[in-house]
Amino acid sequence: MDVTNLESVRDDDFIHAVMEESGQDLTHCYQCGNCTAGCPCGFAYDIQVSQIMRNLQAGRKDKVLNSRSIWLCLSCSSCTTRCPNNIDVARVMDVLRHIARREGRVAEKGVTTFWDAFLASVRRHGRVYELGVVANYVARTGRVWTDIDLLPRIAPKGKLSPMPHGIKGRDEIARIFQRYEEERTR
Amino acid sequence: MPVLKGKELRVVGFLCNWCSYGGADTAGVGRFSQPTDLRIIRVPCSGRVDPMFVVKALLGGADGVLVSGCHPRDCHYSQGNFYARRRLETLKTFLPALGIDPDRFQYTWVSASEGQRWKNVVSSFVEKVHQLGHAPRIEEAAPYLPLAEKGDTPRAPLRPPLRPLSYPAAGTLAASLEQLREKIRAALPELDCVIGWQQGFDALHATPLFMRKPEDVDKLTWGPLNVHNLATYLPQFKNRKVGVVVKGCDSRSVIELLQEKLVEPDNVRVFGMACEGVVDMTRVQKTLDAGNADGAMCADTAPSSVGVEGDNLSIEGEAPARLRLADVVAEKCRTCDTPVPLLGDVVEGNASAPAGPAPDAPPSPPSLDALDSMTPEQRRGFWRAQMDRCLRCYACRNACPMCVCRDHCIAESRDPHWTTQEGNIREKLQFQVIHALHLAGRCTECGECQRACPVNIPVLALKQWMNRSVRTLFDYRAGVDVNAVPPLLAFAVEEKNIKEHGL
């Protein structure tokens, strides 16, 4: 492993951006590790959440934004609840995803594809159309066997709507997304 | 030596010796660079900082004033900063009434170890003051006299809920009055005197009556001309037994005096009667003048009798007139919620004395509304124009039932020497600020200050502003509870309604 030059890996603008957007003071973290200790998804992470925090303190933008962990965070708020320094860690993770998306870095493409499919459905109908989301996801990822095993379990229950539930204000929702995209490109 | 032109503004700091002065020292020892504008006055405790020092500085040309003490609970004198917090917050809410930007005054807490914090406090405050720039001087404000050409001080229309105007029939009133006289006659032998009202120099004016002999009691009158708050006379009867006749509002002043132990409960007998409201003589006069085509060549007329007829004040004599009560009744009566005296030997009188608006929804007095509607610049201009004609006769003070210092008022003393005899706006306004600050949490808004003013300066608005501050900050209303402790003589470790000011 290479020696890390703390000066050269440090990106102060990045630190500032994370603090600004999340409203959290990263300097409050003293690395007790409680966020990692309680993280239900830690087993799947490539970088533990307390180490994400440490890397943020060091301003290591690439390391953080290229990690898979930020996409796997379940937003369950265990870390936030147990942080002895009152840092909303889950919100920091959210903000890291925002920045990564803006910069086009996504280490877990499947996750964002599913999210995008979800939002596309919302944009189109105003409400989520579950079957549509899964279909869209399958189409985009080519994972045709996704949850095929569950079909016989759920099909007879009559819960899956064959048709989307469109709402009157569909256009209004679409405009929200449109303005969001305009703001983003500005 | 003046402030450095173009570089510095005049910023005065009052720092407690134990914490904040030490904090400033610590900042110095740590070589934390700071703006050079601030001049520090060392005081033992933030509790020693009289809000008037701040006013004196701000009226005298300071661009900013900063007070800093120990953190709450950390006071060297254990409670000084708690008192300071109440006093200074009260001041901060009051400054806008004068058209002074409250951001020019700030108070905060810095401990002796917080050098870094002190640097931040000074830097951010001085930066704020620089953003605001030189403080505009009240005496240089463009005079602002809204409606001046109509000879009117700004009066927004009264806002509901209003007390309806309904006076008892003459017969009922006479019976009640006789009942009241009886009570007084019975008590008179044990008393030095009983203070009431009688007809004054003409039928339109009542004047205080000092009843010593039974026959004096016959002169006692009751009606809408009994404008005076006779509680004002009580403190001078210290150690003597005296009686006083009160309206509902006057009774609140008696309560306040009892609370402050300026009147002994054993020495005062209170007689009261349910009140239907009194007139505002200025309005009466103005309404009469309005009918005078000659531009009010002479202001006074001499009526032969005055009475209430239905909704009107009827004036008989050479120039008879019918004035709509709604036009001439005092503002305070329309918004009154205590028509029946709160203590004493009360004749219910007109049992139908209408209740006023609910106490939990205090109406906003119109003159306060008017002040609210002005911009800070207009307020400066307003007070400049109003105070210009102040004669410094101190009728406002001497008529005030709560101005108990009287002969020892700091407005005229040399030690302490708060004001000079200079006839300028600043000195005149300064007294009004002293009056308002000294009344904080004590004023019952009886309006005597304004009524007494021979040149009709609307000084009551300042007290109304202050009362609103006190109500908002401390949920307190003066003159309803003899046993209450006025908010500025007390504190709470955690203040419910005072937020820390971010510095």
Place this chain on the structure above:
Amino acid sequence: MRIGVFVCHCGSNIGGTVDVPGVAEVARAYPDVVFSSDTMYACSEPGQAAIVDAIKEHALDGVVVASCTPRMHEPTFRRTVERAGLNRYMFEMANIREHVSWIGKDREANSNKAAELVRMAVEKLRLNAPLYPKSFDVTKRVLVIGGGVAGIQAALDCADGGIEVVLVERESTIGGKMAKLDKTFPTVDCSSCILGPKMVDVSQHPNIRLYAHAEVEKISGYVGNFKVDVRRKATYVDWELCTGCGLCMEKCPSKKSPDAFNEHVGVTTSINIPFPQAIPKKAIIDPTSCRQFVKGKCGVCAKVCPTGAIRYDMEDQVVTEDVGAIITATGYDLFDYTKYAEYGGGRYPDVITSLQYERLLSASGPTGGHVKRPSDGKEPKTVVFIQCVGSRDRSVDRPYCSGFCCMYTAKQAVLTKDHIPDSRSYVFYMDIRANGKMYEEFTRRAMEEYGVQYVRGRVSMIVPQGDTYLVRGVDTLLGEQVEVPADLVVLAVGAESSHGAPQLAEKLRISYDNYGFFMESHCKLRPVETNTAGVYLAGACQGPKDIPSSVGQGSAAAAKVLGLFSRGRLESDPQISQVDVRRCVGCGKCITTCPYGAIEWMELRGEMKARVIETVCQGCGICTVTCPQGAIQLQHFTDNQILAEVNALCLS
């Protein structure tokens, strides 16, 4: 007036960024200034001599020194002017170092500011008046509040110094937290073996009057002359007669009384002597569980007591003591760990506090010194210690480090191995704070000799799993989530201020911090004094402390009291308030707001007026602002003096 101004270079400290001679020159034009000069070091011997000479030569009657902060050298220069025959209050300082030269580099702005500060000082000095202190007698007795190790030490040192001590203890025995400890770090010697003899000394010392099971109710007066009301709470046993034989405890049929001394590990009898070495060794009845009180019939203890000491009808009693000084040694309490729901919030019987564990380890404890799990009495083989429970945790408003938990945890881990040789201990820690003599060595021994497993990281959650507990945490050094199945979990709970501390502080008129710990006068230089003259601090009431520090402070506070009492009479500071009776209208507002009760009513020609009790007034000036007439003025900080400073700045 004839004023002399001395502007100090302080070497280059001031001279570096302020035109010192220029300021002295400008000052020469100020009103009443008849002499002005610069000086290299005003506080040096030659600097002071120059001031004395100038006073004599120019017949000065007031002096301004512009140099460092008055908090540093005001006393120095006051003595200087006094040597030259002036009253010490005819002196003012302008702080042109900390407030000018050290905080900015703009020479022009600095010089201008320095000159203005000098001018403010001159304007104030012109209104200064000579002030003279008053002297008064001292009651040479001391009140010690709290009979923990700090209070015991303070009491013994004072008593040995020959002064009478009144020691008030809230519980029925002295000894405090230390009496509950099994062993002490880093020597692992027996706590009761070292504390016990001191407790006995207290009971036998002729100069000590001990009120156990008593509380301070009211304090009035001032340094040298305090009056203290002590409430002696009912014990229902006449301690004059009780011999501490313990027969009542043996026979008491109600055996479910909460055992506070043993930290509620188990229960005890309703009539009880908390532990064998208790001082005073007297029985006390818990009326909340005693059958006689609860059911109205029993009377067993009264029947068996050989001396007939039981008094079911006993009531609280208030006694008044006169003392000249007060030492507070009220100690600390432990953080309530039930706030941590993720650690079970009190629902898991085998998750206990460190002090409970201490009782399990102690031979005089409920298990006789055998470590057993509260749930099933089994001996634990895997013990997990979790540090910083209620310390260094902003989320529960305890951001501070309690200081001693690292060390006692190491000690308990070591003792665990001693008690159960085939056990293994884990310690979850964030940082090891072992900055005392032999402390670091001790924690190293725990790891190296006793095999204690230190895991750097916090524990997120404790999950019951069968009859064990899965401790889920992190090892941040490994960078991994970890878990340990534990038989017993010991929480190193932090220290917090003793319950009731703020209320006591208010009675004493001393300050306390956000967490209820009492404030010392100066964090470094006056660590056992408070800002109320005659009130001193010892031990953990001022902040978390270990035993050596507490004992050291106990002795230090005693030394302060002995020093105070070594003077026959005390002098009061003349910077106090004074009433102008001609202006006073007798409204009493000053009496209401005075935090010290230093203003009283006085009758003057039939009128009530306010009067300042000179020895009680502390000079805060709250009254001066309260008084609408300005009739009560704080000397040396009068309205006119402060106005002179304001006017110097703001009138032009």
Place this chain on the structure above:
Amino acid sequence: MNLAYYPGCSGLGTSREYERSTRAACAALGVKLTDIPDWSCCGSTPAHALEHALSGALSARNLVGAARAGCDTVATPCPSCLSNLKTARHRMADDGFRAKVGRLLDQPADALAALPDVQSVLETLVTRVGLDAIRAKVRQPLAGLRVAPYYGCIMTRPADVMRFDDPENPTSMDDLLTALGAEVVPFPYKVECCGASYGVTRRDIVARLSGRLLGAARDAGAHAVVVACPLCQMNLDLRQTQVEWPGGKAVDMPVFYFTQLLGRALGVPDAELGLEQLCVDPAIAFRRAAQVVAARQAEEAAQAAKAAAQAAAKAAQAKQAAAANEGGRA
């Protein structure tokens, strides 16, 4: 106080039975639910993971709708919707955020300053109706039913936004179920995450986390898990066949919505509660409960018999003694 109702999208699909049982139970308790007119999706995790203002805008549209309908409180059964709506309202206190959200909406931002309060249906039932009132209306107590209450991770967290119950150890659903006559088993994972929406994309995560929950319920002796979240229910019920069971020992663990059990206890017909739409057969739980009741009754009967026998023996003894006495006298 007027209560607006926000059903959430899944109520139209995979959590139909939650939606049905919520309406049925509320009706039985006299809680009137007024749907927010033309409500739209809150954006759920995909929105807040993309951008907070977007998420805020999607939520705010619904809250503004509720306010326009004259409602001061919004209740929703779904914790994810709850979290989004509450978070949006919470952040709206910040001027900058409000302005940003305002720019995304059709309507100007002034309505955003005072949005209605948001609460879960669970909170509504526990605080507004109250446990006492519910207890009084129970017609069919859930006797013998041992349940593991699972709240999900975001119903109570983060505490300063959600402001409901204890963030680590909530008890409101425990109390509710107890009031219905069920027996709540100690369940340490009340707020531990089930894997959320990662079932589709990262089945491994859900398999592990949901497996741990089901395993703990199994080990605690629960007959069923009770949930308040559509996603949790789906992970635990529908995906029960996918999970990794700790120790490898799979069981059939029914997973109820709390509203279903509430409805059942209140005497609402099963058909209105959508019990048939659960994947794991709910009858399993009820059967086990019935066994418990039966066993208990048997034990009680045995005890009673024993006590009766003892009493009889004692009486006989006394009789004998009395007889002896009498004999003696005679």
Place this chain on the structure above:
Amino acid sequence: MMSFARYIARGELARALDDMARGRVTYAPRREGDAVVFRPRAEGEEPLLARATVPPKGVIFPQSERLFAFIREKDPNDPGRTTVRLDSTVDIKPALIFGGRPCDARGFHIFDRVYLNGPHRDPYYAARREATVVVTLACTKAGSTCFCHWTGCGPADTTGSDILLTPVGSGNDGGFVAVAVTERGAAVLEQANLPEADAARADAAQAVHAATRAALGAQSPAPDLSATPTRLLERFGDNDFWRDMSDKCLSCGACTYLCPTCYCFNITDENDGGDGMRGRRLRSWDNCMSSLFTREASGHNPRMGKALRLRNRVGHKFSYYPQLHEGVVSCNGCGRCITGCPVSVDIREMVVRATEANEETPNA
């Protein structure tokens, strides 16, 4: 000196005033809020004819004036040696007071007797008085508190005035008959280039004077006050009388500061800020109702209590002053002290009662 009379048509008044006031600052009544006060008048400004709330005495005897500045100067070689330099330059501009009433103008006469023609001529007063032309408006109505006819004054009294204007006619036909009272008045009036008032108008003016006088008499017949000075002296020790009179007095200064004849003043020194070496001596109105009035350095005041202070005010106006000034009463009966008093203390009542029944006076 009724040498000639001029006529000013109503519409011409502003123009005429501009001309008369050429080179002078004009002070005329102006409404400010609910009061009427004398304020500098702009050219062309239509003057208000209402009677002012406050008399114009402050124009000549300011509420507060700087008598001189004092400047301390240090010896550059020895800062211990300080000399004090005085600067008593006063900037006094020619002025004209328009719109005062006869009672206001007569006030200046009361002042003149003390500050101009008394043993000590007051230079500040004298300079302002001499620079100021007084143009007075005769009264057409009797106010309820007017009693000028008791005091030797009257609705058309010219004492103290330079010009007297009497309103005649009404509406658009109305105007003013202007009569110069003094030489200076005549000169000023000439500046306005006005037509002579014809006999009819002069008669009309006389009729206005007579009617107002009659109205006043009808309202309150003037009592005989010739014995008042001695009666008041006899009342000097009648404490009960003065207590009864002063019971309701609040001890404020409204009466004195509204009085056109009250001339007492107070002197104070004030430091300037700045370098701290300058200051000024101020003269400001004083008020005998105040406890500070004649308070001695010890704190003792020979006039203890408001009764003795009120006694001084009444006594001064109706007894002590007339005894020093040929019987001239230093009250013009303007009644402002009555209307302006917050509690309607009535000086008429006091004078009448003191004059009437003093048989029982113990110290008589």
